[in-house]
Amino acid sequence: MIAFIVRRLLLLIVTLLVTSALIFSLTQLLPGDVARLILGREATPERVAAFNRQYGLDLPPLEQYTRWLGNFIRGDWGRSFAAGNAAVRPIVLERLNNSLLLAGVTLAISVPVAIFLGVIAALRAGTWLDGLISVATLSVVGLPEFVTGLVLINVFALGLGWFEATALIRPGYTLGQWVRVLGLPALTASFVLIGYITRLTRAGTLEELNKPYVRTAILKGLPRRIVIVRHVLRNALLPTITVIAISIGWLIGGMVVIESIYNYPGVGGELVRAVEQKNLPMLQAITMIVVLAFALANLTADVLYTLLNPRIRFR
Amino acid sequence: MVVEARHLSIDYRIGREWVSAILDVTLKLEPRRIHGLVGESGSGKTTLALALMRYLPPNARISGGSIWLGDQELTHLSEADMQRVWGRRIALVPQNPLEALNPTMTIAAQMTELTRLHLGLSAEQARQQALDDLKRVNIADGEQVLRRYPHQLSGGMQQRVMIAAALSTQPDLLILDEPTTALDVTTQAVILDLIRERVRSENTAVLFVSHNLGVIAQLCDTVTVLYGGEVMETAPVERLFARPVHPYTVGLLQSIPKPDAESEARLMTIEGVAPSLAHRTSACVFADRCRAAVERCHAEKPPLEAVDDVHQARCWRWPEVQSGQVALTPPIATAPADPPQRDTPVLQVRQLQKHFVEGGLFDRLTGRASRVRAVEDVSLHVNQRSTVGVVGESGSGKTTLARAIVALDPADQGEIALLGQPISLTLRQRSAETLGRLRLVFQNPNEALNPHHTVGQAIGRTLQLLDKRRGRQTDIRKRVAEMLQAVGLAPEYADRYPSQLSGGEKQRVAIARAFAADPDLIIADEPTSALDVSVQAVIVNLLKDLRNQTGVSYLVISHDLELVVYMADWIAVMYLGEIVEQGTAADVYGIPSHPYTEALISAVPVPDPTVKGGVIRLHGDVPSPRSKPSGCPFHTRCPRFIGSICVEQVPPVRVSANGHQIRCHYTLDELAALQTADRKDAL
Numbered sequence: 001m002i003a004f005i006v007r008r009l010l011l012l013i014v015t016l017l018v019t020s021a022l023i024f025s026l027t028q029l030l031p032g033d034v035a036r037l038i039l040g041r042e043a044t045p046e047r048v049a050a051f052n053r054q055y056g057l058d059l060p061p062l063e064q065y066t067r068w069l070g071n072f073i074r075g076d077w078g079r080s081f082a083a084g085n086a087a088v089r090p091i092v093l094e095r096l097n098n099s100l101l102l103a104g105v106t107l108a109i110s111v112p113v114a115i116f117l118g119v120i121a122a123l124r125a126g127t128w129l130d131g132l133i134s135v136a137t138l139s140v141v142g143l144p145e146f147v148t149g150l151v152l153i154n155v156f157a158l159g160l161g162w163f164e165a166t167a168l169i170r171p172g173y174t175l176g177q178w179v180r181v182l183g184l185p186a187l188t189a190s191f192v193l194i195g196y197i198t199r200l201t202r203a204g205t206l207e208e209l210n211k212p213y214v215r216t217a218i219l220k221g222l223p224r225r226i227v228i229v230r231h232v233l234r235n236a237l238l239p240t241i242t243v244i245a246i247s248i249g250w251l252i253g254g255m256v257v258i259e260s261i262y263n264y265p266g267v268g269g270e271l272v273r274a275v276e277q278k279n280l281p282m283l284q285a286i287t288m289i290v291v292l293a294f295a296l297a298n299l300t301a302d303v304l305y306t307l308l309n310p311r312i313r314f315r
Numbered sequence: 316m317v318v319e320a321r322h323l324s325i326d327y328r329i330g331r332e333w334v335s336a337i338l339d340v341t342l343k344l345e346p347r348r349i350h351g352l353v354g355e356s357g358s359g360k361t362t363l364a365l366a367l368m369r370y371l372p373p374n375a376r377i378s379g380g381s382i383w384l385g386d387q388e389l390t391h392l393s394e395a396d397m398q399r400v401w402g403r404r405i406a407l408v409p410q411n412p413l414e415a416l417n418p419t420m421t422i423a424a425q426m427t428e429l430t431r432l433h434l435g436l437s438a439e440q441a442r443q444q445a446l447d448d449l450k451r452v453n454i455a456d457g458e459q460v461l462r463r464y465p466h467q468l469s470g471g472m473q474q475r476v477m478i479a480a481a482l483s484t485q486p487d488l489l490i491l492d493e494p495t496t497a498l499d500v501t502t503q504a505v506i507l508d509l510i511r512e513r514v515r516s517e518n519t520a521v522l523f524v525s526h527n528l529g530v531i532a533q534l535c536d537t538v539t540v541l542y543g544g545e546v547m548e549t550a551p552v553e554r555l556f557a558r559p560v561h562p563y564t565v566g567l568l569q570s571i572p573k574p575d576a577e578s579e580a581r582l583m584t585i586e587g588v589a590p591s592l593a594h595r596t597s598a599c600v601f602a603d604r605c606r607a608a609v610e611r612c613h614a615e616k617p618p619l620e621a622v623d624d625v626h627q628a629r630c631w632r633w634p635e636v637q638s639g640q641v642a643l644t645p646p647i648a649t650a651p652a653d654p655p656q657r658d659t660p661v662l663q664v665r666q667l668q669k670h671f672v673e674g675g676l677f678d679r680l681t682g683r684a685s686r687v688r689a690v691e692d693v694s695l696h697v698n699q700r701s702t703v704g705v706v707g708e709s710g711s712g713k714t715t716l717a718r719a720i721v722a723l724d725p726a727d728q729g730e731i732a733l734l735g736q737p738i739s740l741t742l743r744q745r746s747a748e749t750l751g752r753l754r755l756v757f758q759n760p761n762e763a764l765n766p767h768h769t770v771g772q773a774i775g776r777t778l779q780l781l782d783k784r785r786g787r788q789t790d791i792r793k794r795v796a797e798m799l800q801a802v803g804l805a806p807e808y809a810d811r812y813p814s815q816l817s818g819g820e821k822q823r824v825a826i827a828r829a830f831a832a833d834p835d836l837i838i839a840d841e842p843t844s845a846l847d848v849s850v851q852a853v854i855v856n857l858l859k860d861l862r863n864q865t866g867v868s869y870l871v872i873s874h875d876l877e878l879v880v881y882m883a884d885w886i887a888v889m890y891l892g893e894i895v896e897q898g899t900a901a902d903v904y905g906i907p908s909h910p911y912t913e914a915l916i917s918a919v920p921v922p923d924p925t926v927k928g929g930v931i932r933l934h935g936d937v938p939s940p941r942s943k944p945s946g947c948p949f950h951t952r953c954p955r956f957i958g959s960i961c962v963e964q965v966p967p968v969r970v971s972a973n974g975h976q977i978r979c980h981y982t983l984d985e986l987a988a989l990q991t992a993d994r995k996d997a998l
Binding site: 211212213215216217218219220221222223224230231234235308309310311314 | 368370394397398399400401402403406407409411414415416417418419420428429432433464466467
């Protein structure tokens with residue numbers, strides 16, 4: 001197991017290196033001159049040259065890359081091109097912190113609900129309840145996030161006033177304030193996840209219910225509830241757990257739409273802004289973080305699957 | 316406590332209609348008695364067994380009759396009441412123990428939850444009892460086993476755990492549903508001994524469901540024969556096997572290949588297919604396939620009549636069958652065969668080796684990949700017009716050998732020659748001519764035929780290839796019809812798809828397709844193991860007839876020693892990738908034989924209750940080919956183990972004058988002396 005994790009971590013480093021090189025090449029290909037874009041059209045050639053020198057943009061690409069990589073590994077993620085010239089690292093880490101918080105709350109809402117719905121749908125397969133759950137989850141998956149988001153804002157923020165419509169985060173919030181701020185973005189993201197996880201859970205549970213060991217458990221005289229909870233669920237949820245773990249990657253790096261609806265200061269929104277502004281140091285740092293998040297989420301999925309599945313653990 | 320089903324009927328809902336699956340079945344099961352329930356696939360035996368537990372699929376219902384557990388009637392109990400019966404008073408041991416155990420729970424958890432639930436034991440008491448229960452099924456290191464997960468145990472061990480768990484609550488009725496079908500024959504023998512011995516010491520009634528008449532004969536006290544969901548015949552076991560009065564029972568018994576039969580004798584067959592239950596008519600359910608059927612049988616369903624006070628049969632003509640007025644003996648072989656020609660071998664295999672390397676790229680680079688020595692140093696000849704059988708249990712490498720010969724999994728080393736000409740080990744380098752001369756018939760006909768091709772397309776394609784090779788053009792459609800006729804199918808079958816055929820018909824099509832290439836050698840990998848015994852007989856007879864007509868040779872791969880002895884003139888016995896013995900069928904079945912062959916023969920349940928099977932039992936599990944034992948690979952389980960020589964030295968091949976080879980440290984004479992002495996002791 002440990003060897004497996006070590007092997008995967010080594011592979012992760014290779015992945016990150018390849019990604020960083022790829023990102024760097026792409027930023028080189030972006031059209032337009034960074035210095036002119038940032039300094040404005042009227043900037044003098046001297047100011048452009050000074051800017052390029054300051055950020056090392058006058059060096060050959062390979063050297064730029066190795067310099068950036070060395071600095072990145074040492075923890076110096078560079079300074080933002082954008083106004084203020086702030087250091088990139090604190091900004092990215094703060095955004096990451098916010099994204100992790102939102103991801104955690106989203107999972108805490110969506111996973112129990114989705115598993116419950118999925119198991120109920122499987123146990124009542126073919127009945128009206130199963131149909132209702134299927135239609136409901138499918139239509140939620142089908143709706144774009146900005147539609148659900150706007151509906152939620154209108155009902156719960158503007159209408160009922162239970163939650164904030166925009167998510168401004170300030171230090172020293174009380175729990176109540178956190179709930180008001182995080183509520184709607186987490187709910188919107190949960191809607192997307194609940195749809196997927198419910199359907200997976202339903203399929204997994206249905207498949208397990210037809211296996212002979214379930215018959216063995218029933219014919220031991222165990223109450224149905226125990227048959228489901230003790231025997232079926234653990235096996236049925238194995239594929240689901242993998243998908244949940246992988247979705248963490250999306251929750252951290254992929255929630256651009258949701259973040260922009262609520263103005264939530266997460267990683268995804270910052271990434272889009274960095275692209276728009278050609279803010280290369282920021283873009284590179286965030287991309288690395290997002291790739292890392294996806295890779296770690298995948299690794300977690302594999303490790304969890306192995307741990308929960310004795311057929312793989314004790315081969 | 317007596318358990319009884321009285322006039323029990325079960326219906327299934329198919330679409331909007333209720334279809335009768337079990338009709339008017341009465342069974343009486345008494346404590347300490349083993350009642351056999353025998354039938355072919357589709358006979359309803361598993362449905363009936365589970366219905367006795369009142370466990371039915373959602374689309375089934377009990378439409379009549381009653382089930383009595385002592386003086387309690389089960390058909391009206393609620394689910395909550397049944398939960399006090401299941402596991403406590405009626406226990407089930409199902410067919411495939413690996414699938415019947417929860418893969419993510421330890422054995423301890425799965426055994427103790429039963430006793431904690433029904434006997435109210437504490438966790439510690441339940442664990443202690445689980446250890447005791449395991450001891451009673453001859454598992455000494457119970458502590459070890461309790462900690463394991465199901466997949467970490469061998470099949471035999473898993474089934475012992477199931478039996479131990481089932482008996483842990485001392486149920487009134489134990490239902491064993493094909494408990495040894497998924498196991499190897501040597502493991503089966505050990506489990507059957509265990510069932511026999513444990514049941515007699517419990518106050519439990521046993522229902523033993525099986526399709527295997529040998530197992531039934533060796534284990535049961537009373538037997539019920541089920542066909543089309545109805546009882547055909549019930550009798551004490553000796554009576555049923557010695558003097559059956561139902562034509563179906565007679566047919567079943569005569570369709571079993573017996574090793575002592577004349578090799579040119581034909582097996583009794585039961586023509587036709589199992590009845591479709593969707594259209595139960597007023598006729599006898601067996602009438603369409605019955606050799607003794609008369610007009611009345613097609614018009615009126617016979618009642619279950621008492622032959623005497625222990626024997627019942629459902630047949631209008633049972634008195635005539637009993638008195639011998641109805642002839643139900645199999646016909647004798649059709650065409651006389653030319654004797655096998657010894658001088659020109661069709662196939663020569665010399666020192667063939669096939670290893671698999673397990674593990675990914677990373678394991679290979681770090682040298683941690685394990686080497687599975689699947690086939691090692693195998694040499695074999697197949698003479699013209701002869702049938703060579705390769706026998707072995709799972710893991711013996713017999714299928715790998717077959718696949719290596721046809722180059723589906725090319726061998727690593729060795730030589731293969733076809734009609735004296737060396738051929739390549741790899742498929743790519745074999746000529747079309749070679750591929751046509753060497754054909755393979757697969758085990759499972761359901762998977763061997765492309766479901767989107769009609770029978771005519773499947774056979775026609777092979778014929779086209781043959782024509783292309785021979786540089787000619789023929790009427791493919793006409794020749795497809797001829798091929799179908801040769802395997803006993805009507806020409807209309809050419810337009811059918813595999814899904815419209817029964818298992819036996821599909822295997823006939825697969826055989827016709829193999830013969831369409833005009834081969835010299837057909838390699839048949841377990842050609843009948845997916846089929847019922849009556850259908851197996853049809854296929855075995857067909858293979859014999861085709862050999863007589865065309866002069867083809869067969870290499871038959873099988874786990875079924877009896878079948879191979881019946882079909883083959885030369886037999887090779889494989890263990891852990893090596894041929895441990897080969898010789899004529901008579902030599903291999905007789906004395907001397909390799910200790911492993913001896914154990915195999917001893918383990919086979921003889922379909923005759925008056926003949927007690929052998930007593931040699933192999934203990935322990937077959938070692939993994941990943942860590943093959945040193946010296947003689949069989950030394951870890953050998954009942955005739957000599958000593959360190961077996962562990963340290965590879966045994967020599969002992970060869971007799973007529974080519975009988977045994978790989979053993981004993982000489983042929985020593986083996987013969989030992990085995991003759993043992994056989995005398997047994998008598």
